[in-house]
Amino acid sequence: MxxxxxxxxxxxxxxxxxxxxxxxxxxxxxxxxxxxxxxxxxxxxxxxxxxxxxxxxxxxxxxxxxxxxxxxxxxxxxxxxxxxxxxxxxxxxxxxxxxxxxxxxxxxxxxxxxxxxxxxxxxxxxxxxxxxxxxxxxxxxxxxxxxxxxxxxxxxxxxxxxxxxxxxxxxxxxxxxxxxxxxxxxxxxxVTKLSLRQWMNRIDAPGILLFTIGLVAALAQMLSAKSSGHVSLFNIIIGLSGLILLMIFVRHELRTAMPFIPLRTFARSPGLIRVNVEFMLVNLLFYSVFFGLPSYLQLVRQVSEFHTGLLMLSLGLSSLAVSPLAGRWIDASGPRPAQTVSAILMALGSVWIVMLDPASPVISILLALAAFGISNGLNNVAMQAALFNNSPKELIGVTSGLFSTSRYFGTILSSLLIGIVIGNPFSFRGFQVLGMILTAIALCLVFMSRRRSLEPKNSLHSLDDR
Missing domain, CATH: 1.20.1250.20 (MFS general substrate transporter like domains)
Incomplete structure (x- = not known):
């Protein structure tokens, strides 16, 4: 370059x-x-x-x-x-x-x-x-x-x-x-030469409005229930209203001539759907560990906030260190091998979390963190490469935006999962159950990555001319 x-x-x-x-x-x-x-x-x-x-x-x-x-x-x-x-x-x-x-x-x-x-x-x-x-x-x-x-x-x-x-x-x-x-x-x-109504249709203002209100209602009520510790009738009504609006949004996008999110294009490109689903799942796994392990360290191991921060730093640093290596590997072999190795590492890290106890040596915690950190570094590059491979060039803006939204769905779901499984106050048994759930999700990712390639193995630019 x-x-x-x-x-x-x-x-x-x-x-x-x-x-x-x-x-x-x-x-x-x-x-x-x-x-x-x-x-x-x-x-x-x-x-x-x-x-x-x-x-x-x-x-x-x-x-x-x-x-x-x-x-x-x-x-x-x-x-x-x-x-x-x-x-x-x-x-x-x-x-x-x-x-x-x-x-x-x-x-x-x-x-x-x-x-x-x-x-x-x-x-x-x-x-x-x-x-x-x-x-x-x-x-x-x-x-x-x-x-x-x-x-x-x-x-x-x-x-x-x-x-x-x-x-x-x-x-x-x-x-x-x-x-x-x-x-x-x-x-x-x-667009500047169009009337206000034509301009609103061109950007699909009704679709954006339905998507925004529906998503805010659904996510806000889930997070509100999680933060307050109970589910009220109001939470249920607003959450269901959000889901209904999102269903109306899907119907609208399938019918409109210039959709905000081209759902028909996604339907014709299963690779785009798989990339976003897998990216959501890998972020669910990563952030469940990122948010959940500090509670284990501080409440079970009685580790100070400072030393907890130092241990958790190894998660990000291992991810950072593997990124340049991942780029060269994926340039040579395509995203699929890196995705497979990443899924295997997350499965091993999740099993390791299940095996942790109050007396586990620090090195075992670092190994689990390293497994998730390395897998995250591989995924950050491999998933984006897979997105490029499956996205029509003229829609790269909206597909990149949805790809990033998948990350936040995974992050929000991790917060909800931790709140439901571990509970408040912190339960060590719940922490182990969390590890079992993460293991099952990681094994599903291993199966998905081995079952079907998301893109041609050696062609990162195969869809550039769509």
């Missing part, structure tokens, strides 16, 4: 890392926010959930917007929004305003993530898996060191610093992106 491509990857990587960085740093600020706003944990925890929900909805919407208005415009606009939200969030006078600005921040980072992969796919045609491995190093590295960086910032400068830290990264990404991302030719020039 030439120097321009390297600078392009750095500019995109600096922008894409903002989403995992901000979703992980804030977790360590919860106690400070509780004290600052005098709120209960279940209320303050919505600063995490709101970011996940906002990202899950915004990324496919912004992917669709990039297909209309252009990837460069959406990427740069997203960085501007993140800058403004990061600057204003610490100045919020109340917790409600903090949540609103947090959602705005998630929308801005989603605009960047939704088009980042598409920019790389369109502009770097040589050794794409290696390029994806560079992006994975940014995103995996941000997720890995996010809690550690957040802990240091909160300890030294207070909770507001986890928002201000975004500003230098946003500035650097914007300046580099302005110079390196090529101008694209959006179809927005045509």
């Amino acid at each position: 030439n120097a321009r491509n390297w600078w392009l990857m750095i500019s995109v990587g600096l922008g894409m890392m903002l989403n995992p960085l901000n979703s992980s740093m804030v977790a360590v600020a919860i106690p400070r926010l509780q004290h600052a706003f005098k709120l209960e944990f279940t209320v303050v925890s919505w600063i995490i959930f709101s970011f996940y929900i906002g990202s899950a909805i915004a990324q496919p919407v912004m992917g669709r917007a990039s297909d209309i208005f252009g990837r460069r415009r959406i990427f740069l606009a997203g960085l501007v929004i993140v800058f403004a939200a990061s600057l204003l969030t610490p100045l919020s006078p109340g917790f409600g305003g903090l949540i609103v600005l947090r959602v705005v921040q998630s929308i801005g980072t989603s605009m960047v993530v939704a088009v980042g992969m598409a920019i790389i796919r369109v502009n770097i045609t040589d050794k794409q898996a290696s390029a994806l491995s560079v992006l994975s190093m940014f995103t995996s590295g941000a997720a890995a060191v996010g809690p550690f960086i957040g802990g240091v910032l909160v300890h030294v400068w207070g909770w507001s610093s986890i928002f201000y830290i975004n500003l230098p990264f946003v500035t650097a990404s914007f300046l580099l992106a302005w110079r390196t991302i090529p101008q694209d030719k959006p179809s927005a020039d045509i």
Whole structure:
């Protein structure tokens, strides 16, 4: 790859890392926010959930917007929004305003993530898996060191610093992106000549509205029930209303001429469906360990928060270390072998979790974390390569956005699974049951990866000319 491509990857990587960085740093600020706003944990925890929900909805919407208005415009606009939200969030006078600005921040980072992969796919045609491995190093590295960086910032400068830290990264990404991302030719020039009704039909405003309200209702009520510890009639009614709206959304998308999410294209391309389902499952596995193992360490092993953070850092660092190797391997052999090895490692790691007890040596915990970390590093590259292989080039924006949404579905489901299985207060038996469930899911992934290839083995660009 030439120097321009390297600078392009750095500019995109600096922008894409903002989403995992901000979703992980804030977790360590919860106690400070509780004290600052005098709120209960279940209320303050919505600063995490709101970011996940906002990202899950915004990324496919912004992917669709990039297909209309252009990837460069959406990427740069997203960085501007993140800058403004990061600057204003610490100045919020109340917790409600903090949540609103947090959602705005998630929308801005989603605009960047939704088009980042598409920019790389369109502009770097040589050794794409290696390029994806560079992006994975940014995103995996941000997720890995996010809690550690957040802990240091909160300890030294207070909770507001986890928002201000975004500003230098946003500035650097914007300046580099302005110079390196090529101008694209959006179809927005045509849209400006249309009437308001024609414009709304072109972007499929009814579909976006149904998708947004339905998903917010369904996810918010599930997370509300999880955080409060009980399911009320109100939760059930709103949750079912959300599911009904999502079914209406599916019916609408199948009938409209210009759908926000081209479900018919997905139906004709089973590979796209498999990629998103598998990506959701691998993130369900990874984040169940990411969120569940610290409770085992602190409540069963009586490990301090500092040492728990150091142990969990090995999860992200092993993922970060394997990413460049994964890129070269996938460039040579295609995504399928890496996906198979990743599924096997997750199965072994899950079995290892089942075997843990209060006296297990630290090395056994590190081995389980390493298995999940390495598998995550392989998956981050292999799944994106599989997505590229199965996605029509003209729809790469919306398919990239949905791909990222699958990650957040997996993350949210992991939170729900932990709450249901482990319980509150923490149950060590429940933790072992969690390991059994993760083992079953991982074995399903092994079967899926061995049963059918997601793409031609040696052709990462087989669909470029669709």
